[in-house]
Amino acid sequence: MTLVPRSVRPLVWVALALAVTVVVAACGGQPSGNQSQSFKGTKKVGYSAPLTGQSALYGHAVSQSLQLAADDINAKGGVNGYKIEMDIQDDGTTVPQAVSNTKNMILQDNVVALMGSVTSAQCLAESPIAKQNKVITIDATCNSWQLTMQPDIVNPYWVSIVPNTYMEGTAAGRLAAKLNVGKIFIVSPKYLFGISETNAFVAALKKANSSTQIVNDPSTWYVPFPTNPRWDSTINAIQAAKPDLVYSNIFAADQINFIKQALAVDPQFFVKYPMTTLVSVDELNSLGSQYPEGMHAYMRAPFFALQTNNARLTDFISRYRAKYNNEYPSDWAVMDYDAFMLWAQAANAAKSFDADQVIKQVSGHTFDSLRGYKITIRSDELQANVGETTGTTTSSGGTYPFPVLKDVTNLKGDDLLMPLQMVNEIKGNQCDAKAGDPTTASFALCPSWKAS
Amino acid sequence: MTPGQVLLFAVGGLANAAYLFIVAAGLSLVFGALRVINMAHGSLYMIAAFVTVVIGNQLGAGLGFWGGMLVAVAVAGAIGGVVEVLVLRRVYGREHLVQLLGTYAVSLIIAGAVRIVFGANYRTIVSPIPGHLDLGGYSYASYSLFMIAAAIAIGCAVWAMLYRTSLGRNIRAAVADPDLLNATGVNVTRLYTTVFMIGAALAGLGGSIVAPSQAVGSSIDTDVLVLAFAISVIGGLGSIVGSAVGALIVGMVISFGLVIPATNPFALAFVFIIMTAVLIVRPRGLFGLPES
Numbered sequence: 164m165t166l167v168p169r170s171v172r173p174l175v176w177v178a179l180a181l182a183v184t185v186v187v188a189a190c191g192g193q194p195s196g197n198q199s200q201s202f203k204g205t206k207k208v209g210y211s212a213p214l215t216g217q218s219a220l221y222g223h224a225v226s227q228s229l230q231l232a233a234d235d236i237n238a239k240g241g242v243n244g245y246k247i248e249m250d251i252q253d254d255g256t257t258v259p260q261a262v263s264n265t266k267n268m269i270l271q272d273n274v275v276a277l278m279g280s281v282t283s284a285q286c287l288a289e290s291p292i293a294k295q296n297k298v299i300t301i302d303a304t305c306n307s308w309q310l311t312m313q314p315d316i317v318n319p320y321w322v323s324i325v326p327n328t329y330m331e332g333t334a335a336g337r338l339a340a341k342l343n344v345g346k347i348f349i350v351s352p353k354y355l356f357g358i359s360e361t362n363a364f365v366a367a368l369k370k371a372n373s374s375t376q377i378v379n380d381p382s383t384w385y386v387p388f389p390t391n392p393r394w395d396s397t398i399n400a401i402q403a404a405k406p407d408l409v410y411s412n413i414f415a416a417d418q419i420n421f422i423k424q425a426l427a428v429d430p431q432f433f434v435k436y437p438m439t440t441l442v443s444v445d446e447l448n449s450l451g452s453q454y455p456e457g458m459h460a461y462m463r464a465p466f467f468a469l470q471t472n473n474a475r476l477t478d479f480i481s482r483y484r485a486k487y488n489n490e491y492p493s494d495w496a497v498m499d500y501d502a503f504m505l506w507a508q509a510a511n512a513a514k515s516f517d518a519d520q521v522i523k524q525v526s527g528h529t530f531d532s533l534r535g536y537k538i539t540i541r542s543d544e545l546q547a548n549v550g551e552t553t554g555t556t557t558s559s560g561g562t563y564p565f566p567v568l569k570d571v572t573n574l575k576g577d578d579l580l581m582p583l584q585m586v587n588e589i590k591g592n593q594c595d596a597k598a599g600d601p602t603t604a605s606f607a608l609c610p611s612w613k614a615s
Numbered sequence: 616m617t618p619g620q621v622l623l624f625a626v627g628g629l630a631n632a633a634y635l636f637i638v639a640a641g642l643s644l645v646f647g648a649l650r651v652i653n654m655a656h657g658s659l660y661m662i663a664a665f666v667t668v669v670i671g672n673q674l675g676a677g678l679g680f681w682g683g684m685l686v687a688v689a690v691a692g693a694i695g696g697v698v699e700v701l702v703l704r705r706v707y708g709r710e711h712l713v714q715l716l717g718t719y720a721v722s723l724i725i726a727g728a729v730r731i732v733f734g735a736n737y738r739t740i741v742s743p744i745p746g747h748l749d750l751g752g753y754s755y756a757s758y759s760l761f762m763i764a765a766a767i768a769i770g771c772a773v774w775a776m777l778y779r780t781s782l783g784r785n786i787r788a789a790v791a792d793p794d795l796l797n798a799t800g801v802n803v804t805r806l807y808t809t810v811f812m813i814g815a816a817l818a819g820l821g822g823s824i825v826a827p828s829q830a831v832g833s834s835i836d837t838d839v840l841v842l843a844f845a846i847s848v849i850g851g852l853g854s855i856v857g858s859a860v861g862a863l864i865v866g867m868v869i870s871f872g873l874v875i876p877a878t879n880p881f882a883l884a885f886v887f888i889i890m891t892a893v894l895i896v897r898p899r900g901l902f903g904l905p906e907s
Contacts, residue, residue, distance in 0.1 A: 216834045223735030380876035387883045392829045395627030396873040403620045419830035427756035449737040
């Protein structure tokens with residue numbers, strides 16, 4: 164007996180396959196938090212996570228860290244008496260899915276707060292939705308300064324606790340200037356983050372050492388993002404240009420592929436062409452001993468460089484490793500734990516989940532941080548004075564299964580923050596390449612920058 | 616650009632083309648023989664890459680890679696057989712949309728399973744062919760040259776299988792008239808399974824070969840699939856020669872396009888402009904045959 168008409172059978176199989184997919188995806192979900200507390204109810208905090216795609220590595224770490232943070236908060240009674248449940252949805256490191264997730268989390272799941280996504284392109288798309296629905300977002304990963312300053316983008320409920328591209332590019336520019344090299348080759352991902360950070364790098368570099376020459380044409384600084392996994396073109400362009408230094412802010416899979424393929428071309432590639440680059444524990448850990456020593460790195464929150472006299476971080480590391488298969492927490496894990504705790508502290512202080520009330524407890528306030536110092540949210544653009552760590556990659560001598568940094572400098576956030584006058588000039592449309600068009604804003608066009 | 620630099624970028628383009636062709640060869644074979652657009656092709660490639668890295672690292676650098684490759688190709692082929700029997704056998708002859716949905720569902724299942732089994736971390740394996748060649752002041756990775764040679768060997772092997780073996784004769788006969796072939800006593804159902812398993816094994820071979828040159832993560836399936844489809848469309852879905860030419864065009868466009876300032880902003884877009892132009896002017900691709 165045929166129960167299903169033959170013509171429908173293929174669709175049945177497709178439906179069956181989709182159902183299995185849903186089950187498989189559900190099995191990969193995170194465990195719920197502490198069940199023993201008595202709560203008024205449950206509130207959700209949303210995070211559109213790149214659990215797949217180019218930045219899957221980061222999404223994995225952040226998701227784990229946020230879950231740990233939620234568990235920690237729930238163990239202490241939750242927020243305003245409510246148990247907090249993480250609402251983590253995979254966006255595949257794509258903008259459309261991040262937008263869809265954000266809408267779902269706000270409109271269907273009624274999240275009381277959001278944690279910022281990984282890429283600036285995603286955050287740029289998410290911010291207006293969060294703003295329209297008055298949902299506070301604590302951002303610890305995407306970091307383009309435009310997100311908190313550019314007049315057409317500014318969201319009064321968007322808080323950045325990650326060094327923004329101005330701060331980070333400035334740190335990298337100063338780091339490169341110290342090396343006193345003549346010719347620099349630039350490689351950067353072609354989207355808001357890469358362009359914003361590279362511009363800050365070049366500006367800081369030129370300010371510190373005006374004789375430095377950028378050897379590749381500005382139109383070739385950028386590579387498509389997400390990138391073709393083959394990096395032959397860039398590697399060969401570097402060989403052809405023979406720079407003294409390569410500056411890069413490519414990250415995650417792109418950086419790993421680039422390094423692997425460059426080392427295959429020549430094991431001495433990064434000796435011939437030293438590199439100043441954005442790095443996180445994730446890239447170091449992925450390549451392990453293959454990660455070249457001698458790289459001039461700038462990092463956002465490497466746990467191994469921030470542990471000295473930092474019992475809170477040490478405790479976090481041990482609990483994170485115990486909970487997550489002995490993994491070391493990446494920079495993203497450290498920063499997003501801070502992000503969640505900052506929100507929880509502010510919401511508790513506000514005795515409310517209302518974004519207007521919570522933001523009052525954030526703006527201008529000071530918070531503890533895993534990074535070993537207190538961070539203050541400057542009220543002018545809701546940017547935290549978080550620092551950046553620079554150093555040179557070297558073997559950890561067996562302490563970790565990946566390289567660490569030597570000659571470490573933990574730059575202070577206050578020394579990297581954009582001067583307040585510039586912030587106000589940008590917000591006042593005084594830095595636009597086309598007058599009145601904020602999308603053309605560049606800090607290098609600000610009157611105060613030119614004057615300096 | 617000096618002649619040495621032209622050679623440098625040309626070899627880079629060839630390496631890129633080889634990478635894409637290795638992946639696209641199985642895709643083309645499956646479409647050519649079965650008229651199925653296999654959206655799960657990248658998934659089989661990804662599984663093989665993971666298996667190669669895991670087993671290769673267990674067995675140790677160097678020889679371990681080759682052991683990993685053997686297992687990975689077998690695993691990909693076996694999974695391909697299961698997918699063909701459970702899913703594809705039920706959608707042959709249906710419209711392409713049903714096939715697309717079916718194989719897309721398979722790709723989602725595999726993606727979820729890979730995340731659970733292998734985790735989110737990138738995995739890497741040391742190149743089994745270290746070293747480099749210095750020529751004219753520039754260095755060329757030995758492994759890239761190996762990939763170029765492997766792509767040529769795979770292309771020749773697939774062509775020889777199709778045009779110099781009884782299996783290939785049956786495949787071509789099945790494309791022309793499966794009912795007539797069935798009437799001659801050839802088990803066409805089994806033939807289709809065999810072809811799909813070969814296509815899956817080719818995807819697996821691609822994943823294995825590419826693994827030492829890049830980070831193996833749960834997104835490498837989609838990374839490659841878009842460009843692999845683009846070269847298949849340019850060259851002609853189902854044509855091995857077309858895939859080779861398509862890969863060559865795409866590899867060179869990317870390699871030279873990205874380093875020339877005037878073309879850099881459009882280098883990747885130009886691939887899809889070419890694809891669109893081919894679809895408009897010659898919808899079956901440069902070397903593809905019209906659908907009967």
